[in-house]
Amino acid sequence: MTTLSVDPKANGAKAAAPGKTRAETALARFHEEDRLGEGLDANILAGLWPFMRPHAKWLVLSLVLLLLGSGLAVLQPWLMGRTFDAFEHPDAARTLMQMGALILVLKLVEQSIAFPQVYLMQLAGARASGDLRAHVFRFLHTRKLGFFDRTPVGRLVTRVTNDVDAINEMFASGTLNAIGDLVRLVLIIVVMLRRDWQLALITFVAVPPVALGVMWTRRRIRDAFREIRVKTARMNAYLNEQISGMAVVQAYAREEQSALEFDDINEAYRQANNRSIVFDAALDAAIELVQSLCIAAVLWYAGVRSLSDRVSFGTLVTFVAYIEMFFIPIRDLSARMTQLQSALAGAERIFQLLDNKDEDAPVPAAAAEGQAEKKDAGFGAKDAEGDPEPRASTSLAFELDHVDFEYKPGVPILRDVSIHAGKGEKIALVGATGAGKTTVASLLLRLYEAKQGSVRVFGRDVRNAPRDELRKSFAVVPQEVFLFPGTIASNIAAGDVEVDRARVVRALERIGALDLFERREGGLEAKVEERGSNFSAGERQLIAFARALYRDPPILVLDEATANIDSDTEARLQKAVWAAMQGRTALIIAHRLSTIRAVDRIVVFHKGRVVEQGSHETLLAQGGAYARLYQLQFSRTEAHAAE
Numbered sequence: 001m002t003t004l005s006v007d008p009k010a011n012g013a014k015a016a017a018p019g020k021t022r023a024e025t026a027l028a029r030f031h032e033e034d035r036l037g038e039g040l041d042a043n044i045l046a047g048l049w050p051f052m053r054p055h056a057k058w059l060v061l062s063l064v065l066l067l068l069g070s071g072l073a074v075l076q077p078w079l080m081g082r083t084f085d086a087f088e089h090p091d092a093a094r095t096l097m098q099m100g101a102l103i104l105v106l107k108l109v110e111q112s113i114a115f116p117q118v119y120l121m122q123l124a125g126a127r128a129s130g131d132l133r134a135h136v137f138r139f140l141h142t143r144k145l146g147f148f149d150r151t152p153v154g155r156l157v158t159r160v161t162n163d164v165d166a167i168n169e170m171f172a173s174g175t176l177n178a179i180g181d182l183v184r185l186v187l188i189i190v191v192m193l194r195r196d197w198q199l200a201l202i203t204f205v206a207v208p209p210v211a212l213g214v215m216w217t218r219r220r221i222r223d224a225f226r227e228i229r230v231k232t233a234r235m236n237a238y239l240n241e242q243i244s245g246m247a248v249v250q251a252y253a254r255e256e257q258s259a260l261e262f263d264d265i266n267e268a269y270r271q272a273n274n275r276s277i278v279f280d281a282a283l284d285a286a287i288e289l290v291q292s293l294c295i296a297a298v299l300w301y302a303g304v305r306s307l308s309d310r311v312s313f314g315t316l317v318t319f320v321a322y323i324e325m326f327f328i329p330i331r332d333l334s335a336r337m338t339q340l341q342s343a344l345a346g347a348e349r350i351f352q353l354l355d356n357k358d359e360d361a362p363v364p365a366a367a368a369e370g371q372a373e374k375k376d377a378g379f380g381a382k383d384a385e386g387d388p389e390p391r392a393s394t395s396l397a398f399e400l401d402h403v404d405f406e407y408k409p410g411v412p413i414l415r416d417v418s419i420h421a422g423k424g425e426k427i428a429l430v431g432a433t434g435a436g437k438t439t440v441a442s443l444l445l446r447l448y449e450a451k452q453g454s455v456r457v458f459g460r461d462v463r464n465a466p467r468d469e470l471r472k473s474f475a476v477v478p479q480e481v482f483l484f485p486g487t488i489a490s491n492i493a494a495g496d497v498e499v500d501r502a503r504v505v506r507a508l509e510r511i512g513a514l515d516l517f518e519r520r521e522g523g524l525e526a527k528v529e530e531r532g533s534n535f536s537a538g539e540r541q542l543i544a545f546a547r548a549l550y551r552d553p554p555i556l557v558l559d560e561a562t563a564n565i566d567s568d569t570e571a572r573l574q575k576a577v578w579a580a581m582q583g584r585t586a587l588i589i590a591h592r593l594s595t596i597r598a599v600d601r602i603v604v605f606h607k608g609r610v611v612e613q614g615s616h617e618t619l620l621a622q623g624g625a626y627a628r629l630y631q632l633q634f635s636r637t638e639a640h641a642a643e
């Protein structure tokens with residue numbers, strides 16, 4: 001079976017080269033993230049701008065408050081110095097009281113603008129990240145299924161969660177504060193130079209080595225952050241696969257092996273984190289050391305100079321306070337830089353994803369404009385009598401015309417396939433497993449595109465049909481039914497925001513399964529767990545049939561489940577199949593030949609080619625491939641009956 005949904009098998013499972021360690025083998029299965037080039041930061045920031053723009057007013061307001069706060073913070077040590085110098089004057093007591101009151105007021109103002117400044121910045125960041133997250137999610141809906149075949153789910157989850165969070169961090173505490181840090185730094189330099197240029201120069205001697213050290217570390221930290229993201233994506237991919245496949249892991253007692261593989265992935269993740277922690281901590285410690293050395297040098301120089309030219313106590317207090325403040329912005333700048341690097345690495349990956357060109361069935365301009373043509377083709381429309389068949393100039397519901405198809409270049413799956421179904425006709429596809437039957441259905445829905453030939457639905461080439469209109473013409477009952485968390489009713493009404501309960505009941509009644517689900521605790525509102533794990537395979541199939549009837553499309557595609565089900569459910573499903581097919585065109589991908597005796601035409605597939613077509617009786621009389629398949633199943637059924 002292919003998938004009308006995502007095929008986890010196709011997500012990787014590359015065999016590791018012989019001679020690789022177990023760790024390498026395990027990691028290789030989750031694909032290396034594409035290596036990122038030295039992305040231009042300005043380009044990435046420009047890419048983020050459309051998401052920031054709607055919230056820019058909050059950022060600007062926050063920036064104004066930040067500049068005000070920086071100014072007030074720098075003013076205080078200067079006032080403190082003046083206060084200490086006042087000790088030497090006769091009216092020291094009055095000056096002290098005045099200065100004390102002024103510093104108190106400044107401190108209060110500084111603290112009271114800190115809250116709105118941080119709040120507004122975080123607000124803008126959270127909103128912009130929310131918009132970006134929604135944009136990436138919507139973008140995923142527009143990709144071709146082939147893209148999901150190649151991309152591990154965990155990697156995509158990381159893009160929408162961790163990478164966007166890293167960008168949020170940048171908004172929340174990074175970019176704007178860095179501007180505040182820079183302003184603070186410039187103000188401190190100016191005030192220090194004006195107060196005592198010699199002491200100031202002693203402090204500034206430390207700036208070039210600190211700047212070089214910060215730049216060197218910055219590069220390392222950026223690399224470390226990239227590495228962390230790669231390892232996070234791998235871990236998510238591995239966890240996703242292991243948790244989805246838990247039943248197989250436990251049934252085949254693979255716990256120990258999985259734990260060992262996870263250890264390797266976990267260890268690689270830990271080591272990547274460790275590198276970033278080491279660089280971060282080393283930078284912090286180095287800056288603290290430089291700060292202490294500067295204070296010591298200033299005090300020493302003041303001592304030496306006092307032999308000829310005394311440095312006032314106020315000047316020393318101001319300098320010690322400024323040196324502490326001077327290195328804080330430098331240290332914070334580097335921390336902000338770390339956040340910025342992390343965010344840019346995340347943004348780079350997001351934009352790399354958004355650059356993906358595998359667009360799913362784009363809406364061509366001609367189709368979008370040609371509303372008249374759309375009506376004529378009649379996708380999804382109903383005629384005046386409420387017949388689910390749409391009005392159209394053609395008498396065919398769908399047609400594959402000399403179609404060739406391959407999932408991977410050079411591996412043909414369908415070869416020169418021509419099948420057609422008139423409106424209301426019931427067509428069955430039969431053939432060995434892997435013959436290409438499910439692939440035919442995927443091409444009709446344009447989940448994949450034919451390499452050669454054309455696929456038409458109601459006379460219109462699917463490549464010229466708006467995606468939504470085309471897919472509204474179909475209801476698909478897949479082999480493996482996917483249920484969303486919610487209730488039975490919400491699953492039957494999949495896609496509808498408001499559940500039409502009367503329609504749900506009617507759909508269940510028509511397939512004869514209303515009593516079965518109403519008997520459950522909670523009735524139609526009974527909870528459906530993740531992926532429908534609290535429902536049997538047969539029950540899930542019945543819900544899928546009801547879903548198809550609820551949608552009431554002109555064409556039904558039924559990919560029959562191969563799973564064995566009990567005879568009661570089998571009887572219910574048979575009833576459901578016939579109920580679902582009434583009044584519409586149907587394509588049945590059949591595994592049990594008993595299901596399809598009464599269809600209008602049977603198409604027999606062998607290795608991607610159509611080898612026979614005709615009614616059950618005609619094909620049996622021909623004594624070809626279908627007759628052999630039928631004999632095989634019939635004798636198997638007889639043997640079962642005899643046992």
Ligand SMILES: Nc1ncnc2c1ncn2[C@@H]1O[C@H](COP(=O)(O)OP(=O)(O)OP(=O)(O)O)[C@@H](O)[C@H]1O
Nearest residue numbers: 001002007010149407413433434435436437438439
């Ligand atoms: N997403 C995919 N990527 C690559 N190859 C695929 C993909 N899906 C299916 N195939 C391959 O295409 C071939 C046809 O698959 P398809 O599912 O159409 O067969 P089928 O006749 O429906 O089989 P079954 O009776 O088991 O459901 C198989 O060889 C399968 O391995």
